[in-house]
Amino acid sequence: MNATVSSQYFSGRRFVAALRRDWRMNRDGWAVRVLAMLGVMALLETGLAWFVHKVVATDEAYSLGAAVAERTALSFLCLMCFSVFLMLGASRFHSGYGTPGMRLNELMNPASTLEKFVVRMLTCIVGVTLATALCWEVSDFLRGTMMRLWFGSASVADHVSVIDAISNLHLELTGATTFTLASLFGWQGVYALGSCFFPKHSFLKTMGAVCVVEFVYGMAAGFSTSMFFDPEGRQLNEHLSLSDFSWMPDAVTVFFVCLAVGSYALCYMRMREDEMIDRM
């Protein structure tokens, strides 16, 4: 037996061949998406910084208040961009299976499901995360350059990295960075799973499904909370203080890690069960 097909589940040579195949077949599409992502980020970031300068700083010296406002706005934008682009990337997890012809090509490719799964993880999850971070860094550099040109070097907020952005928005919560990263990872898993069930317009359909689930959950939680805590019309904060929720970040982190692991496990099972026809 040839070394290329020596292992039933995972072979290094076969995995490299599968990775090379996936990359070569999707390279042009990814290049266009990354450039579009960079363009959108640079436009939004520079536009937002310019807006903050014009509205908050007016024509006075770049005050501390304006600096804080700019950093907060950029941090918010950074997290927004990461949330959207990471989910868009994850929505392409199952993109090679959209039509019967594409499915046949993927399913008959002599690599194991595990190898195909890991290839997709590397491109749609890890690769997109790295590309998004790189695009943010480049767009932040562009923002700094443009702002220096417009307003002078004294009136430009410092570089805002992703970790900076998270800590800027969660100053008081211990463990907030971890749970924010965990939530991004968890939602990536959900959108990857969504792509396995919605071959077309996967991002929008998954977002719709998530909204429905969150709406139902919100209604149920609100209803049960009012029943339990508010039988006499008192507010919830009369019963509990903020310190009662100190366990929350850790619990949310664990929840999102479990959500991610569960979603990816279901993605793998779905890939293994894929057929020429859609049974959904």
Add this chain to the structure above:
Amino acid sequence: MIKIENLTFVYPGRNKATIDGMSLELPSGGVYGLLGRNGVGKSTLLYLISGLLTPASGRVCLDGTDTRLRRPETLADMFVVPEELTLPDLSLKAFVKVNAPFYPNFSHDDLMRHLATFEIDYAMPYKLTSLSMGQRKKVFMSFALACNTPVVLMDEPTNGLDIPGKLAFRRFIASSADEGRTIVISTHQVRDIETLLDHVLIIDNERVLLDASTAEIGRRLAFVHTSDPAVAAGALYAQPAVGGISAVLRNDGSYDTEINLESLFELASQQPGELAEIFARS
């Protein structure tokens, strides 16, 4: 060897099985013609053989391994050429470069030979997606056979080919068939494959109507063209043809005729019991 055991398949949302309890063995080597009416499940059977569909019951094994498991070793041993192709937005060179490493017996020389048969230029500057349907088929079939997999499954391979393309296809299959390779061709274009086949399979939903080698068919049946109404009256099957009647007779050993697949197919469809009785005799 491909072994089909008590295979049943039902499409979602349908009450009736497309394939119902089919059992069949395809020994290694040779060109098999898979014939049947529209909707009897020829393409479905090819997809079931290749593990692209999950049967409701039964299984298909390739050399003892259930093909539905889609193990890399099994996938590297078979190649499916579907009726409608979706090829990536790559040049032929790039396509070969990224796909050939998965097939241990891929031969670049064979690829060049097959492409030459179809008059396709390996170094063509445009992408596969810009090719016509017929050209795409030629490229894909050339790659399929260059992979030298023991099993090649083709669904309507001559659809979309022009007349020179069909002639080239016959040369192509004839030059690629060898003792170790099983080529299964599902088609309605019987004239395109008539002279290529080593074995004929005719199926309907529930039964295999005919499973016989062409040598066996030639020994048991005679395909004659006659203008004598008496011959036609005693035939197993007869139909008007240009300049006379095309008839299928029992072969008592006095005939050595070429198989007429159209007539054979009609005979199998209209008189399956009689055909089964003829082929059951040792």
